[in-house]
Amino acid sequence: MNISITKTTTPKAKPTMDNLPFGKYFSDHMFVMDYAEGKGWYDPRIVPYGPLELEPSAMVFHYAQEIFEGLKAYKSKDGHVRLFRPYKNFERMNVSAERLAIPALDVDFCVDALKQLVELDRDWIPEQEGASLYIRPFIIATDEYLGVRPSDTYKFLIICSPSGLYYPEGLDPVKIYVEDKYVRTVRGATGFTKTGGNYASSIKAQVIAHERGYSQVLWLDGVEQKYVEEVGSMNIFFKIDGEVVTPMLNGSILSGITRMSTIELLKKWGVPVSERRISIQEIFDAYQAGKLEECFGTGTAAIISPVGELRWEDHVMTINDNQIGEITQRVFDTITGIQTGTMPDEMNWVVTVD
Amino acid sequence: MNISITKTTTPKAKPTMDNLPFGKYFSDHMFVMDYAEGKGWYDPRIVPYGPLELEPSAMVFHYAQEIFEGLKAYKSKDGHVRLFRPYKNFERMNVSAERLAIPALDVDFCVDALKQLVELDRDWIPEQEGASLYIRPFIIATDEYLGVRPSDTYKFLIICSPSGLYYPEGLDPVKIYVEDKYVRTVRGATGFTKTGGNYASSIKAQVIAHERGYSQVLWLDGVEQKYVEEVGSMNIFFKIDGEVVTPMLNGSILSGITRMSTIELLKKWGVPVSERRISIQEIFDAYQAGKLEECFGTGTAAIISPVGELRWEDHVMTINDNQIGEITQRVFDTITGIQTGTMPDEMNWVVTVD
Ligand SMILES: Cc1ncc(COP(=O)(O)O)c(C=O)c1O
Ligand SMILES: Cc1ncc(COP(=O)(O)O)c(C=O)c1O
16 A cells, blocks of 8 residues: 655644653654545555544544554664664554454554654654654544444554653652552453553542652552552563562553563573562562562653652552662663664664664 | 534434434534633533544543443423433433543533533434434543543533434344453443443454344453343343342442333332342353343343343353343333333433423
């Protein structure tokens, strides 16, 4: 399929690239493609960024048949535009699509479309340290119909936002609240996908955690409310007595691409790492025994976020004296080094655009 | 707040009111109101039905911060327009709003707005038996922002769809598949609300059930996958050995207004009815003992839907010889009689518009 390109005739003023907020400004263009039952995905096009016109009866407004992805583009010192493992994002989008009864995408085609879009908007990629072009592919159901069933029509879009840090804390350790009342999802439901409903369901607990002075919530499993799952938009890692542990992919947490990359790096370095079920009680026991050495979150938006405090019920666990740990720092340096091109990409993770 | 009214200058052709589909046609007008943090709900207006213009970054497309309601208007033989328990819908909408971190609505104001809208579009209310004007209030998050947090801006709309039967079966008993793999939701999550994500998560199991020849799925609880919860868009009732039983409100099922009305009627009639936890094994045991006498679903869209067959794993339970049961019929006759005005409204459920 050929991608038609309509360039904007009224380029927007770019925001000041210093101290950029996350996900608030959008570049000049977007990619759009439509789907109709019997016809498949059609009319792929890059057009000026602008509003969507949808009937109030469009299914996405009522039944949230919607999925999304998130990845980043960086510009390296020599001016090359670099995408971090973009195939993984579109492969995961197809996993989400399958669960949400949304038609699959052609992964290679999507990466190609993304390259063309990012190339066109390359001047929107910030070069400041810690900043990047955050890329948001998403699919929404557009049938004008109020019955509950899969839509016959969809829109797939890619929008781009020059963005700074996701957490204002940056690499300063964050405080995380272990949620013991609300539940995000459960095995058998949609927790392993990136679908809007998972996030809608998480907002309230996050608001309460904020009010209590915590920046994020750590979710426990929906069945027993005992086992650690993940943070709002990050997977979670613990270093306990020399071993790095992260919850296994159990159907209710997202298979994070930063998680996957972190595990691959640790293995390469010979650091013991295991993916398994881990209860919050075990974390607390390790803490009390002085063996909870590091804790960090992994996710595209924040990349690596050290956790300095975990609160579980009345227990406050201060981790590594509220300092970033050694492994945490090494994973952060390596992943950001590869992303921005200051370190060699030995794993072949980066796809350059030009 | 005063509701401004802009009438359409190009009224649409009405569909043939015989054999109307459900939720496919929409009336000439809609109600719209906006919300901004610090300002509250503002600018309530009735305007011609038409598309919404939203930025691709609008939060509803990404994080499904959205809730909805569903109720019906009927026209009685003497021409009066009748709404069935509309206050309950807006009260429940506020329950959903609270869980989804969406600002509350003024219930009386909403019923008033709805009355004005329905009065204006009264010619869109079908008078055919079984048909009605299906009313869909909904709220969507509109902030142009990609971080996960509550939106600061929202849109509240009410749209109206002249609709026929929800199930093509009508009062013919439906076949229902007991879902033992997929899960809709779990206590602590959003199951008791009407938020899009609950429905998105349910679509896949429903598609599979359809392929197997079943019209709906009966969900089991998310924790043990043992206890009966509800159907896709209905609560469920069983008559076992003379007693009517329905799952208790446990935080993961919707508090249906038809369910509530059914319980109130049964109590008034002196029919034993209990709300409690009920396992699918108990249903099957009752079936085997010849004591599963009736089964029916309750919901605004289908009103009362007799269940003729329940399939659980390899067990096929045929209920009441695939005929509508006595209690099922009586509840159906009474609720529809009250809704349409052919029976006295002793419970004061109906709100007339004019
Ligand atoms: C719920 C959730 N968990 C984990 C992650 C981390 O995944 P990734 O590393 O692919 O960004 C994200 C963000 O994408 C997320 O939304
Ligand atoms: C999940 C679910 N359960 C039950 C119901 C029945 O509720 P009500 O009787 O208020 O329509 C509905 C429909 O509204 C529903 O969507």
